[in-house]
Amino acid sequence: MNPRPSVLSRIGVGIAVAAVLTFTLFPVYWMVSSALDKKASSGGQSLLPQEFTFDNFAFVLTDGGFGTYLRNSAIVALVTVLVSAIVCLLAAVAVARFRFRFRTTVLMLILVVQMVPLEALVIPLFLQVKSLGLLNSILGLMVVYVALSLAFGIWMLRGFVAAVPVELEEAAYIDGASWWRMFRSILLPLVMPGLVATSIFSFITAWNEFIFAMTILGSATDQYTVSIGLKSFFGLHSNDWGSIMAASTIITVPVMVFFVIVQRRLSAGMVAGAVKG
Amino acid sequence: MTMVQAPLPATEAGNSSASVAGGRRGFSLVKARPWLLLAPGLIILAVLMLWPLVQVFLYSLQDYGLREINTGEQNWIGLENYGTALSDPQLWTVVLPNTVGFAAVAVFTTVAVGTLVALLLARLGTVWRTIVSSCIMVAWAMPAVTGTYVWTFIFDADRGIFNSVLTALGLIDEPVNWFTNQWSFYAIVLLNVVHHGFPFVAITVLAGLLGVSKEMLEAAALDGAGAWRRFWKIIFPTLKPVFSVVIILSTIWDFKVFAQVYLMPGGNGGNRSVLNLGVWSYVESFGQNKYGFGAALAVLLTLVLIGITIVYIRSLMKEDEL
Numbered sequence: 017m018n019p020r021p022s023v024l025s026r027i028g029v030g031i032a033v034a035a036v037l038t039f040t041l042f043p044v045y046w047m048v049s050s051a052l053d054k055k056a057s058s059g060g061q062s063l064l065p066q067e068f069t070f071d072n073f074a075f076v077l078t079d080g081g082f083g084t085y086l087r088n089s090a091i092v093a094l095v096t097v098l099v100s101a102i103v104c105l106l107a108a109v110a111v112a113r114f115r116f117r118f119r120t121t122v123l124m125l126i127l128v129v130q131m132v133p134l135e136a137l138v139i140p141l142f143l144q145v146k147s148l149g150l151l152n153s154i155l156g157l158m159v160v161y162v163a164l165s166l167a168f169g170i171w172m173l174r175g176f177v178a179a180v181p182v183e184l185e186e187a188a189y190i191d192g193a194s195w196w197r198m199f200r201s202i203l204l205p206l207v208m209p210g211l212v213a214t215s216i217f218s219f220i221t222a223w224n225e226f227i228f229a230m231t232i233l234g235s236a237t238d239q240y241t242v243s244i245g246l247k248s249f250f251g252l253h254s255n256d257w258g259s260i261m262a263a264s265t266i267i268t269v270p271v272m273v274f275f276v277i278v279q280r281r282l283s284a285g286m287v288a289g290a291v292k293g
Numbered sequence: 294m295t296m297v298q299a300p301l302p303a304t305e306a307g308n309s310s311a312s313v314a315g316g317r318r319g320f321s322l323v324k325a326r327p328w329l330l331l332a333p334g335l336i337i338l339a340v341l342m343l344w345p346l347v348q349v350f351l352y353s354l355q356d357y358g359l360r361e362i363n364t365g366e367q368n369w370i371g372l373e374n375y376g377t378a379l380s381d382p383q384l385w386t387v388v389l390p391n392t393v394g395f396a397a398v399a400v401f402t403t404v405a406v407g408t409l410v411a412l413l414l415a416r417l418g419t420v421w422r423t424i425v426s427s428c429i430m431v432a433w434a435m436p437a438v439t440g441t442y443v444w445t446f447i448f449d450a451d452r453g454i455f456n457s458v459l460t461a462l463g464l465i466d467e468p469v470n471w472f473t474n475q476w477s478f479y480a481i482v483l484l485n486v487v488h489h490g491f492p493f494v495a496i497t498v499l500a501g502l503l504g505v506s507k508e509m510l511e512a513a514a515l516d517g518a519g520a521w522r523r524f525w526k527i528i529f530p531t532l533k534p535v536f537s538v539v540i541i542l543s544t545i546w547d548f549k550v551f552a553q554v555y556l557m558p559g560g561n562g563g564n565r566s567v568l569n570l571g572v573w574s575y576v577e578s579f580g581q582n583k584y585g586f587g588a589a590l591a592v593l594l595t596l597v598l599i600g601i602t603i604v605y606i607r608s609l610m611k612e613d614e615l
Contacts, residue, residue: 128599133595140352
C-alpha cells in the first residue's frame with residue numbers, strides 16, 4: 017500500500033514471516049528430522065539429527081506393513097477421485113446451468129449434508145455394512161468416501177460451470193453440435209481447473225479419513241489404509257518415535273507433493289466456488 | 294491468481310439463455326434434464342447420508358446392543374437414551390464445553406490467524422509470497438492423523454522437545470504430562486487444529502484480497518484511514534462472501550474434530566475429563582456396544598452443529614447468493 021515502506025515496517029514484515037514459517041514448518045521439520053535420527057527412538061535427540069539413518073523408513077515399509085497400507089490407500093483414493101469427479105460434474109452442471117423448481121432446496125440439502133458429523137453416520141453405516149457382509153473390506157470404504165466428497169465438490173464446481181460463457185454453448189448448438197459434443201469440447205476443458213481442485217479435495221478426503229477406516233476395517237490388517245495403519249503401528253511401537261515419525265512422513269509426502277503442485281489452481285477454485293455459482 | 298476474478302460474472306445471463314437453448318428440445322426433457330444430471334449424486338447422498346441420518350435417529354430411540362444386532366429384535370425405549378444423556382452431569386460440565394467451547398475458540402483462532410497471514414502475504418512481493426504460501430500448503434497437506442502424532446510427540450512427557458526445552462531453560466524441574474489436564478490437552482488440540490486449518494483460510498482470503506481494488510485502499514490511506522479501519526470498512530465488506538464460506542466451513546470442520554482428540558493419550562475415553570461429544574458417542578457405541586445411547590449422543594451433536602450452521606448461514610448469506 018505504502019509506495020516506499022519504511023525500514024521499520026520491513027523489519028516487522030520480516031519478523032511476521034519468520035513467525036509464520038516457524039509455526040508452519042516446525043512440526044513438519046521435526047517429523048522428518050526425527051524420522052532420520054537414530055536418537056529419536058533411543059532418547060537424547062536434539063534439534064539437528066545426530067545419527068543419520070534410513071533404518072526407520074526401511075523398518076516401517078517392510079515389517080511395519082506400510083507397503084500394503086500405501087497400496088490400499090492409493091486404490092481407495094483413486095477410485096474415490098474418479099467416481100466423485102464424474103458425479104460432481106454432472107450435478108454441478110444441473111445446479112449451475114438450469115433454473116428448476118427446488119433448485120435452492122437441493123443446494124441447501126447438499127450443504128446441510130456436509131455438516132452431518134461422521135460420528136453420526138458411522139453407527140448406522142457400520143451396522144449396514146455389517147449386515148451386507150462388507151465389513152473388513154476397502155470396498156465399503158470407497159463408497160462412503162465418494163459420498164463424503166460429493167457435497168464439497170458440487171459446491172465448488174458449480175462456480176466453474178457458471179463461469180463458462182454461455183455464448184460458447186449457444187454457438188455450438190447453432191452449429192448443430194450435440195449436447196454431448198458441446199459438453200466434451202467446450203464445457204469440460206473450461207472447468208478443468210475446477211475438476212482438478214475437486215479431485216484434490218476428494219483425494220485428501222480419502223487419503224486422510226480415519227473414523228470410517230477404523231470402524232469398517234476392524235482387524236483386517238491387510239485391508240488397512242494409511243491412517244488406520246499408523247494408529248495400529250503406534251499401538252504396537254508406542255515408544256519408538258523414530259519409526260512413528262518415519263511412518264508419518266511416508267503418509268504425508270504424497271499429499272504434500274500434490275498440494276504444492278496444484279496450489280494455484282486450488283486457491284482459485286476455492287474462491288470461484290465460494291463467491292458465486 | 295488472475296483466474297480468481299474470472300468466474301464472478303456471467304451467471305444470470307447464463308442460466309436464462311441456457312433454458313432458452315433447451316427450449317427447442319421439447320418441454321418434458323427440459324424439465325427432466327437437471328434431475329437426470331443430479332440423479333447419481335442425489336442417490337448416493339440419499340442412501341449414504343440421509344437414510345443413515347434417519348436410521349441413527351431411529352437407533353437413538355432403542356436399546357440397541359449386541360443382542361439386538363444378533364437377533365435382529367427391536368427394543369424401543371422412547372426418549373430414554375436422551376434422558377440418560379441430558380441428566381448426566383458430565384455432559385454439561387465436561388462434554389459440551391469441550392465440544393462447543395473448543396469449536397468456538399478454534400474457529401475464531403483459525404480465521405483470525407488465517408486472515409492475518411493472508412494480509413501479510415498480500416504485502417509480500419511475488420517471490421516471497423510464492424515461497425511462504427507453498428510452505429503454508431505443506432502444513433495444510435499434513436493429514437490429521439499424522440499431525441496428531443507429531444504434536445503428541447512434541448509434547449510427550451519423556452521424549453518431547455517441549456519438555457526438554459522447558460527443562461533446559463529451568464522453567465520446570467521434572468517432565469510434565471501435558472495430556473492429563475483438560476486445559477493443556479485442549480491447548481495442544483487447538484495448536485493442531487489451527488496449524489492444520491489456517492492455511493485454507495489464508496489462501497482463500499488471499500485470493501480474495503488480491504481482487505480488492507488497490508486504488509480504493511490507497512485513496513482511503515491518503516484520507517488518513519489506518520490499517521484497522523481499512524480492513525473493516527473496505528476489505529471485510531468486499532470479501533464478505535469469502536469470509537462467510539470460510540467461517541461456515543471452519544465451523545463444520547472444527548466441530549467434527551475427532552481423530553485429533555481420539556488419538557492423543559487418554560483421548561479415546563481413557564481420560565473422562567477430555568471427552569467431547571463425538572468421542573463420547575463413538576466409545577459408547579463401539580467400546581461399550583451401546584449403539585442406541587451412542588446414537589442419541591450423535592443426534593445431539595448433529596443438532597448442535599446444524600443449529601449453529603443454520604444461524605450462521607441466515608446471518609451471513611442471503612438466499613439469492615446461493
